[in-house]
Amino acid sequence: MKDILKNTVLLSAFVYFSATAQTMPVEQIIDKANLVSYYAADDGTTEARMMIVDQNGNKQMRQFRIYRKDISDRGAQKMLVVFSRPTDVKGTVFRVEKHVESDDNRWLYLPALDLVKRISAGDKRTSFVGSHFYYEDVSGRNPNDDTYELIATDESYYQIKGTPKDAGSVEFAYYQVKIDNSTFLPMEMIYFDQQGKAMRKMTVKKVAVIDGHPTVMHSRIEQLADGSYTEMQFRNVRYDQGLDDSLFSDRSYRNPPSQ
Amino acid sequence: MRSNRQHTQPNTGQHTKHNSLLTTLVALSISMSHTSALASQALAAELGEMGSYTATPSAFYEAQESPVKQSQHAQNPAQSNTESDKDSNTKSDDWSDQEWGDDNQDQSPWRISGFTELAYGAFIDDHVTDNAQSISELRVRLDAAYSTDALTVNAKIDALADMLLNDNDYDVRELNIGFSPTAQTDVIAGRQVITWGTGDYLFLNDLFAKDWQSFFAGRDDAYLKAPNDALRVLHYAKSFTLDVVYAPEFHADNYIRGERFSFYSPVEQAVVAPSEFNVLDSDSEQYAMRLAATQNGIEYALYGYKGVWTTPMGSSVEPPFAGYSYFPSLNSYGASMRRPAFGGLFNTEVAVYNSLDDSQGDNPFVANDQIRFLLGYEREVIANTTASVQFYLEHTQDYQALKQAHNQTPMLASTPLIDQNRQVLTLRLTSRAMQQALTTTLFVFYSPTDQDAYIKPSISYRVNDNWQLATGANVFVGEQQVTFFGQHKANSNIWLRARYNF
Numbered sequence: 014m015k016d017i018l019k020n021t022v023l024l025s026a027f028v029y030f031s032a033t034a035q036t037m038p039v040e041q042i043i044d045k046a047n048l049v050s051y052y053a054a055d056d057g058t059t060e061a062r063m064m065i066v067d068q069n070g071n072k073q074m075r076q077f078r079i080y081r082k083d084i085s086d087r088g089a090q091k092m093l094v095v096f097s098r099p100t101d102v103k104g105t106v107f108r109v110e111k112h113v114e115s116d117d118n119r120w121l122y123l124p125a126l127d128l129v130k131r132i133s134a135g136d137k138r139t140s141f142v143g144s145h146f147y148y149e150d151v152s153g154r155n156p157n158d159d160t161y162e163l164i165a166t167d168e169s170y171y172q173i174k175g176t177p178k179d180a181g182s183v184e185f186a187y188y189q190v191k192i193d194n195s196t197f198l199p200m201e202m203i204y205f206d207q208q209g210k211a212m213r214k215m216t217v218k219k220v221a222v223i224d225g226h227p228t229v230m231h232s233r234i235e236q237l238a239d240g241s242y243t244e245m246q247f248r249n250v251r252y253d254q255g256l257d258d259s260l261f262s263d264r265s266y267r268n269p270p271s272q
Numbered sequence: 273m274r275s276n277r278q279h280t281q282p283n284t285g286q287h288t289k290h291n292s293l294l295t296t297l298v299a300l301s302i303s304m305s306h307t308s309a310l311a312s313q314a315l316a317a318e319l320g321e322m323g324s325y326t327a328t329p330s331a332f333y334e335a336q337e338s339p340v341k342q343s344q345h346a347q348n349p350a351q352s353n354t355e356s357d358k359d360s361n362t363k364s365d366d367w368s369d370q371e372w373g374d375d376n377q378d379q380s381p382w383r384i385s386g387f388t389e390l391a392y393g394a395f396i397d398d399h400v401t402d403n404a405q406s407i408s409e410l411r412v413r414l415d416a417a418y419s420t421d422a423l424t425v426n427a428k429i430d431a432l433a434d435m436l437l438n439d440n441d442y443d444v445r446e447l448n449i450g451f452s453p454t455a456q457t458d459v460i461a462g463r464q465v466i467t468w469g470t471g472d473y474l475f476l477n478d479l480f481a482k483d484w485q486s487f488f489a490g491r492d493d494a495y496l497k498a499p500n501d502a503l504r505v506l507h508y509a510k511s512f513t514l515d516v517v518y519a520p521e522f523h524a525d526n527y528i529r530g531e532r533f534s535f536y537s538p539v540e541q542a543v544v545a546p547s548e549f550n551v552l553d554s555d556s557e558q559y560a561m562r563l564a565a566t567q568n569g570i571e572y573a574l575y576g577y578k579g580v581w582t583t584p585m586g587s588s589v590e591p592p593f594a595g596y597s598y599f600p601s602l603n604s605y606g607a608s609m610r611r612p613a614f615g616g617l618f619n620t621e622v623a624v625y626n627s628l629d630d631s632q633g634d635n636p637f638v639a640n641d642q643i644r645f646l647l648g649y650e651r652e653v654i655a656n657t658t659a660s661v662q663f664y665l666e667h668t669q670d671y672q673a674l675k676q677a678h679n680q681t682p683m684l685a686s687t688p689l690i691d692q693n694r695q696v697l698t699l700r701l702t703s704r705a706m707q708q709a710l711t712t713t714l715f716v717f718y719s720p721t722d723q724d725a726y727i728k729p730s731i732s733y734r735v736n737d738n739w740q741l742a743t744g745a746n747v748f749v750g751e752q753q754v755t756f757f758g759q760h761k762a763n764s765n766i767w768l769r770a771r772y773n774f
Contacts, residue, residue, distance in 0.1 A: 099737035100773035125494035143708035
């Protein structure tokens with residue numbers, strides 16, 4: 014009897030938990046995931062490196078520092094990426110002014126020519142410096158660009174299907190994302206084509222909590238058709254550094270921050 | 273422009289010879305490749321021992337993360353193991369922390385890198401120059417930077433064994449010191465490369481030295497800009513940037529003058545490649561200014577320049593230097609705007625050139641005043657392929673005066689006058705494939721007024737982080753041998769380059 018009672022309590026608790034989980038609107042889950050993934054703290058800096066591996070196993074490397082400052086949560090952001098390796102991209106600076114209501118502004122500074130090149134907004138789903146990550150993966154896809162459907166919930170993850178509102182603007186038909194129900198970090202995203210075939214898969218391989226912010230430390234994007242992939246790792250992640258606005262200006266092209 | 277290019281003559285530039293340089297370069301590049309091969313072997317050995325990244329967290333990560341709470345999944349050992357198993361099933365488990373650059377561990381203020389590059393090119397038409405090659409050189413670049421909190425010293429020095437001109441030399445691309453005298457001011461003093469303006473291969477307000485020989489020979493685009501010895505002060509105030517450049521010594525373009533490429537000589541009324549080119553050096557100072565601001569994603573800029581034309585746009589007629597080319601005085605001012613539009617980028621720029629030595633426009637041996645105008649648009653047309661188009665107008669002022677003076681000068685009788693509104697259309701197609709390792713570019717200049725064109729296709733392949741291969745062509749087309757691009761028909765060439773970055 015006691016056991017039955019215990020089981021009932023457990024069962025009720027489980028049902029209750031599942032119910033709350035399921036009643037959290039999918040938009041709220043996506044909103045939390047967006048905040049956790051791209052808006053942690055008011056600003057942040059990190060060192061990053063990527064290993065780009067093609068279908069034949071040939072490897073390339075990129076190493077850079079990322080600086081980010083939020084103008085408002087869910088809103089505009091400023092971002093600066095300063096490359097240090099390899100030799101041919103050393104000193105290259107990528108600057109983004111991210112907007113939610115309009116297109117992002119993006120510039121690339123090429124030090125050999127002292128040239129400030131602007132990148133048009135249209136090509137946000139092209140490779141970020143030769144990697145399998147897209148520009149949009151780095152700066153964050155606008156949550157308003159997709160519609161969402163909660164397809165499953167288990168003890169660890171929300172599984173959500175995202176479908177682009179403007180199908181012509183992207184190369185995929187829809188994606189499925191597994192969002193960690195404790196940290197709200199998307200831990201796996203699979204992009205599917207029109208035929209429902211998985212094309213591209215993002216996996217988070219390591220998470221750390223830094224200054225209270227769950228932070229992706231290692232992730233990977235794989236092109237499933239040919240097995241090529243990019244791994245991205247982070248270190249020296251720091252939040253709330255009080256980064257000055259001038260860091261995100263033209264000034265950082267020729268005088269990039271050293272820390 | 274045409275009337276001046278006609279008078280381009282001999283090069284009096286002197287070069288220091290370093291006969292043993294070629295040997296040194298070869299030895300240096302061999303020793304560098306050797307060092308690098310040893311380094312990769314050592315790295316490979318280390319990687320083999322390191323094993324899975326996740327299974328063997330580095331001291332670095334432990335130090336970073338020990339004080340903080342791990343996330344639920346990271347804390348769960350079963351989960352961790354699953355992840356590390358997933359790792360070993362893939363090809364990603366050979367990534368050790370040793371591959372991070374040394375900027376964290378190594379506190380040295382020095383940064384050294386560089387490349388070795390071999391370039392070869394040959395003319396594809398009946399060339400006028402003595403050589404059948406357009407380029408044949410071995411270059412070793414050493415890029416050294418030294419920085420402290422207070423200042424940065426940059427040096428980019430090329431040792432060049434030029435087998436075409438039989439000229440071994442050191443070419444200092446950059447040698448400058450940067451510091452910030454106030455919280456909002458940066459100063460760069462010394463030899464440096466400076467670029468501004470919105471044009472793509474077309475320059476209106478950018479009157480810093482260009483290297484047209486490099487451009488024609490198929491050297492890397494970075495060499496299109498020649499360095500300047502200058503003091504550059506950049507001041508930042510809110511959304512404005514004020515950029516002031518002072519060059520105490522004039523730096524001319526590395527223009528086409530016969531040593532590597534031929535050009536049309538109105539005196540000889542033929543395409544020539546003289547080994548000597550008579551030009552009077554200028555000792556003019558140069559001042560350049562730019563005020564830029566960005567408002568709602570729209571970039572605005574105002575420009576000013578005081579100095580001389582950077583190509584010898586004048587010809588002296590008075591003894592003792594009659595027939596010598598020279599750099600006439602030039603002041604200019606202008607403006608530009610660049611903004612996103614229709615899913616792409618739109619830019620426009622205007623520059624007003626005051627050619628002070630010919631302010632009335634009636635001297636046919638000196639370039640007239642001009643108004644230069646540019647419109648451009650760029651966007652991605654299909655995935656990974658970007659197209660851009662430009663319309664460029666060069667309007668010659670005081671045209672009637674020029675026409676009259678030209679007609680009254682017997683020496684110029686057989687030389688057609690430049691169009692009052694010389695126009696150039698450009699098209700650029702850039703396609704990137706294989707994770708951007710393979711870049712294919714086509715750039716075309718076409719002038720409807722001159723009826724000539726310059727076609728510049730190229731393919732570059734980034735083999736890995738060290739090796740890059742590139743090939744391409746410079747093809748000039750034109751009915752007449754006097755027009756801007758038409759005169760270079762005999763300069764049409766193909767080229768290839770191999771570069772090793774270290």
